[in-house]
Amino acid sequence: MASTRRRPFVSEWLIFAVCVLVIGAVFAYTNVHDHAHITDNERQRLATAATVTSDVLSHHLFSIGATLDNVRGGLRPGWLAREDAVAVCRERLKTLVDAMPSVRGILVMDPAGKIVTAARDELIGQILPQRQYLQVPMRHPDRDTLYVSPPYQSVSGPWLLNLTYALAGQSGEFAGVVSAALDPKALAVLLGSVRYAADAWVAFVHGNGTLFVWEPERGDVVGKSLALPGTLFTRFLESGLDAAVLEGTSRATGEPSMVALHRVQPAELHMDGPLIIAVGRNLEAVYAPWWHGLWRSLLIYGLLVLGGIAGLAVVQHRRRLALRAIEEREAQLRAIQSELETLFTLAPSLLGIGDLQGTFRKLNPAWEKWLGYASTELEGLSCLDFIHPQDREATKARIAELVQGRTITNFVARFRHKNGMYRFIEWHAAARDGCIYAAAQDVTQRQELERTLEQMAYHDRLTGLANRALLFDRLSQALFNARRKQTMVAILFIDLDGFKGVNDQYGHDAGDLVLKTIAERFLARVRATDTVARTGGDEFVIVLNELNRADEAGLVAQNLLEAVAPDIALASGTTCRVGASIGISLFPHDGIDMDTLLMAADAAMYQAKKAGKNQTVFADDGCQNAGAIVLDSRHLVGVAEIDRQHEGLVLLVNRLLDAARTHGDQAAMERLFHELAGATAQHFATEHALMQRYGYPRQAGHDAAHDYLLAEVDNFRGEIFKGGDQFMFSLLEAWLLEHILAEDLALGHFLQEQGMEATASGEENVALPPMRG
Structure with a gap:
């Protein structure tokens, strides 16, 4: 008898041992999987960063190439003999350099290596026949080739890399070059924008292996050659691929690294050699969180084992005491089941229980309230019969996930109402003991609002x-x-x-x-x-x-x-x-x-x-060119407070346009944008308070227009920093003045009818000159 009582305890210890092994295997699998996931994720992030940087750099190369070709096309035969033509060319080069932050300078050099004109005055007259950006085009002149010189250290100190087009004389002979030097500082800012981690680095390398730019700045690596046997750079070039992610010791840092390399050589530019973008991270930093997690897992595993041993011993000791309370617990369970049944019936959300094939077994009364079906009408029917045809496959996939033991949250599918219309239903479900337990709610109104907001963001409301x-x-x-x-x-x-x-x-x-x-x-x-x-x-x-x-x-x-x-x-x-x-x-x-x-x-x-x-x-x-935005009598709404705020907004907009036209400091323009956004929000808050106080009947539409205009301020920020100051004049003019004519005039007439203080007819703003159009 005693032996019979001991058997369950022995079996439990055996089961416990198996569980310990299984949990250990799960921990091992999880950590191996996490390691692989970290590796794959990091490779993807590095590859994405390298691709983005390559695309942006290609765009810069296109712009620089087009600029050089345009400069070359303007050099007519005999231009060097005319001082006015040389002066005009020099001023034009200065303007082009000012317009292209990534270019340090542009120069025109004759076949002897003399700089005949340049954007930087101190370079004019220098003779540099040994420069590769002259020697290579001279040996192999080709009008359609964009020559990319190896990086070299300039006489003023910085390392430079030149993009060059060959010039041809009247008889087709080599007549010199027009060349642009890339600015390593500007390129460093560009490269630094894709660094997503403190230990991440980005390098810009010439096709011959010379390192041109390193971000973050590190003076001991610029100019170093990476084209040594076995280096990551050499392995990449030997692979013949346009993009790859490699692991190994970085030649530049001497650290074990994961590096994404991307070849930059657009076919349209006919470059005589490639440029290489490299984005990398230290492998020790990449896997540091994984090592912390591994030690944490081992600690948790040890605590689980020790806790399991102690717990099983305590449970076995107390089991006899627990048997005495079984009847009492069964009574409590029946009471809980009754409470849950009551909660199931009274809950306002859609609650349901179904089998693993999606067939309804039990539904609460909320289904009749929201979808028109009595609970008994749907019991025994498949939910798929009521799902919109376009959502049916996605619903089947979610049911399959539930069968596999996963939990489904926030899944939205259209469900047919009893009246034949479809409603958007958001589902939360889990499978237990061969049944699917689901809670849902009608989110049709939310979906329609999201679609409306998306339409308003990119389409004209009218x-x-x-x-x-x-x-x-x-x-x-x-x-x-x-x-x-x-x-x-x-x-x-x-x-x-x-x-x-x-x-x-x-x-x-x-x-x-x-x-x-x-x-x-x-x-x-x-x-x-x-x-x-x-x-x-x-x-x-x-x-x-x-x-x-x-x-x-x-x-x-x-x-x-x-x-x-x-x-x-x-x-x-x-x-x-x-x-x-x-x-x-x-x-x-x-x-x-x-x-x-x-x-x-x-x-x-x-x-x-x-x-x-x-x-x-x-x-x-x-x-x-556009002038300034001005108000005239058409824009007076007749309410002093609103008209004063309109004048303040016009003043801010004009200050912003002046800064854009003069290519002012970006930080100052950002401050003006913040000031304009704040003043706009304050003005809209003033109008909102007045509409609420006096019961304006068109308040909802007016507030919606305010929300749209506030969103447009951010759009203007993005466009004006692209250089679109002239067209932005029309946009900002329409943004402010059309809103006044379309919405604020009607509000002003209403407020005056309610007894609000009107703008005096003799104020200065009535006599403002009329605006364009």
């Missing part, structure tokens, strides 16, 4: 067309593709003729109907790959991608004029008609950057208006 943020993104992509495919891009800047008369005669509702109708007509007359955007008021911008001839843009513009011409039926039963003035700029004929092209199209559009409206004008070589 017409549904692309807004400025989406326009800039699409235009940037179009220009990039055009450079790569050697095609043209056309920008059509459109301003409606006669639109103000429609607003004045028929009201703003009729004006909104006209804008939506014109938007639909524009969309019907362009390709799906083109972009139609509304930039504000009655202004539209259309981007035509991948054109082969300039006259294609003219044909589209004429087609758009024909689309605008037909009468537009208004809700009042009458009709109206508007026209359109269209300005067209072409990439690369009228400019190679987004701001130049937009302003050229804008200027051409104003020429179309001056020439009689309702016609198309192609851009010329220049466009007018």
Whole structure:
């Protein structure tokens, strides 16, 4: 009998031993898996950082190459003999260097090695025949090749690397070079932007193995040759790959490292040799958290084993005492089950129990409240029969995960309501003992709000067309593709003729109907790959991608004029008609950057208006600079506090535009942006308080417009730092002044009717000069 009682205890110790082994195996597997995961994750992060840096550097190389080619094209035969031509060239080189932070200097050198002109005056007249950026093109002159010189230490101290194009004389003979020296400090800032860890480093290496830039700065490695047998650099070059992640001892640091290397040699630039980007980390730093976790796991494992031994001994000792309380616990369990059943019935959330195939077994009454089904209607049916067809496969995958023992949280799928409509349901579920236990809630309203916010972020609220943020993104992509495919891009800047008369005669509702109708007509007359955007008021911008001839843009513009011409039926039963003035700029004929092209199209559009409206004008070589944003009497809302704040906002916007046009300090521009954002938020808070105090009936729409305008401030920050100061004038002007005309005037009239203090008619701001347009 005693032996029989001892058997369960012996079995439990055997089971405990097996569990200890299993847990040990799990700990070992987990740590091995974590080690592999850390390795894979780090390789991916390094590869991503190297790829991003390579792409950015390629973009810089494209820009520098295009600049050098442009400078070379401007050197006409006999230019050296004319002092005015040399002076103009020198000033132009200075301007180009100022515009390109990554370039330290640009020079023009004759075949004898004499620097005939340069962006830096102290270099002019120096004779440097031994420079590789002269010797290599001289030995192998090729007009289409962009020569990349090995890094060298300049006479002023810093290490430099030159990008060079060969010059040809009237008879095709070698006539010197035009060369740009890369600025290692600017490149160090660029490389440092991808360092995601304190121990991470980024290197820029010439194809011959000479290290040019190292970030973080380390003076003992710049100029060192990495092209030794067995080094990571040599292994990468010998692999013939464009990108790879290698492990080994870093030649530069002498540390065990994981390094991602990426070849930078765009085929379009015809570079005579590659550049290499390397991003690396110390392996000891990479795996340091893993070692800490391993020791922690061993400690936990030891504590588990010791605790298990002590616990099992205590449990066996107390088991006899526990048997006496079984009946009492069973009674308590029945009481708990009753409480849970009550909670299941009264819970407002959707609760359900199903089998592992997704068949409903038990549902609470909340299903009838939210989805119209009595709980008994769905019991015995598969949930998949009610899931939207497009969400069915994802739902099957989640059920499979539950069967595998995983927990599902925040899974959203559409479920058919009894009325036939689909509702978005968010599920949380786990599988236990052959059943799936699920809790859910209806999140349809939240999903619709998210879609609405996303639409507002990138589309015009009235017409549904692309807004400025989406326009800039699409235009940037179009220009990039055009450079790569050697095609043209056309920008059509459109301003409606006669639109103000429609607003004045028929009201703003009729004006909104006209804008939506014109938007639909524009969309019907362009390709799906083109972009139609509304930039504000009655202004539209259309981007035509991948054109082969300039006259294609003219044909589209004429087609758009024909689309605008037909009468537009208004809700009042009458009709109206508007026209359109269209300005067209072409990439690369009228400019190679987004701001130049937009302003050229804008200027051409104003020429179309001056020439009689309702016609198309192609851009010329220049466009007018924008002035300052000003308020006039049209923008007075009649409430003193609001008008004063409007004047303050206009002052901040003009200060910001002045800083942008003069290429002011970026930190100062950032402070102006913060000041503008703060003043805008304060102004909107003032209007919100007034609307609440006086019960403004259109408060919800007005507040929504405020939220949209605050979000636009961040968009402006990104665009103005890209150099788009001219076109940003139009954007900021529309952002502020159109909101005043569209929303604040109506609010001001309402507040005056409620007895608010009005702006005195004799104040200075009434006499401000009228603004453009």
